[in-house]
Amino acid sequence: MDTAKQEAGYRAAGFVRDGMVIGIGTGSTVLYAMERIVHRIREENLSILGVPTSHQAAFRAVEMGIPLTSLDSHPSLDLAIDGADQVDPAKLMIKGRGAAHLREKCVADAARQFIVVVDDSKCVAELNGKIPIEVLPFACMPVIRKLSEYGGRAEIRTGSGKDGPVISDNGNIIMDCLFERIEDPKSLERELAMIPGIVASGLFTQYADKTTVIVGKK
Numbered sequence: 001m002d003t004a005k006q007e008a009g010y011r012a013a014g015f016v017r018d019g020m021v022i023g024i025g026t027g028s029t030v031l032y033a034m035e036r037i038v039h040r041i042r043e044e045n046l047s048i049l050g051v052p053t054s055h056q057a058a059f060r061a062v063e064m065g066i067p068l069t070s071l072d073s074h075p076s077l078d079l080a081i082d083g084a085d086q087v088d089p090a091k092l093m094i095k096g097r098g099a100a101h102l103r104e105k106c107v108a109d110a111a112r113q114f115i116v117v118v119d120d121s122k123c124v125a126e127l128n129g130k131i132p133i134e135v136l137p138f139a140c141m142p143v144i145r146k147l148s149e150y151g152g153r154a155e156i157r158t159g160s161g162k163d164g165p166v167i168s169d170n171g172n173i174i175m176d177c178l179f180e181r182i183e184d185p186k187s188l189e190r191e192l193a194m195i196p197g198i199v200a201s202g203l204f205t206q207y208a209d210k211t212t213v214i215v216g217k218k
């Protein structure tokens with residue numbers, strides 16, 4: 001058990017109120033929040049609905065007994081709980097290690113409050129390293145070429161027990177793009193979104209105002 005992730009997840013579950021519709025993120029830290037939410041559903045007779053950000057989140061919710069709905073039925077959410085791979089002091093983030101950042105971004109955007117659960121290894125002074133990018137399969141090579149014009153070295157992600165590329169829940173290719181330095185994450189997120197074929201980058205720079213970061217400690 002990871003006590004730092006558990007502490008963050010359990011604290012996030014405390015933000016949930018009866019009657020809320022909540023976004024359910026993807027990853028190992030959110031799992032602890034889900035555990036605690038299920039406990040509260042049983043103990044406090046809470047009635048909530050969840051919108052999952054991935055097949056992983058949906059399958060877990062079904063197994064655990066969290067009732068689900070969709071963004072189509074609930075285009076506005078009370079809050080969303082999600083993990084992150086890096087968080088800087090201005091609450092700008094990199095997400096997408098789990099290849100779920102496209103739906104995570106849709107859900108974060110729809111939520112009035114965004115609760116981000118991390119352990120302290122995720123807190124950085126400046127965002128750095130590889131940025132996950134979801135790309136339409138039709139446009140992979142042009143996207144790689146275009147990213148190189150921006151100084152990014154993109155690689156198609158492989159692994160996860162599968163031969164060939166990692167395919168997202170949306171049927172797209174996942175790339176990881178290394179920039180020597182991410183000088184202006186907000187501009188970079190906008191620039192990446194303008195490249196035809198990029199469906200979503202893992203930069204989350206637009207939600208700082210509604211974000212609460214919960215850092216679990218060991």
Ligand SMILES: O=C(CO)[C@H](O)[C@H](O)COP(=O)(O)O
Nearest residue numbers: 027028029083096097098100
């Ligand atoms: O962005 C994500 C998935 O796409 C996850 O939220 C992020 O990778 C954090 O995961 P974990 O809580 O397992 O460290």
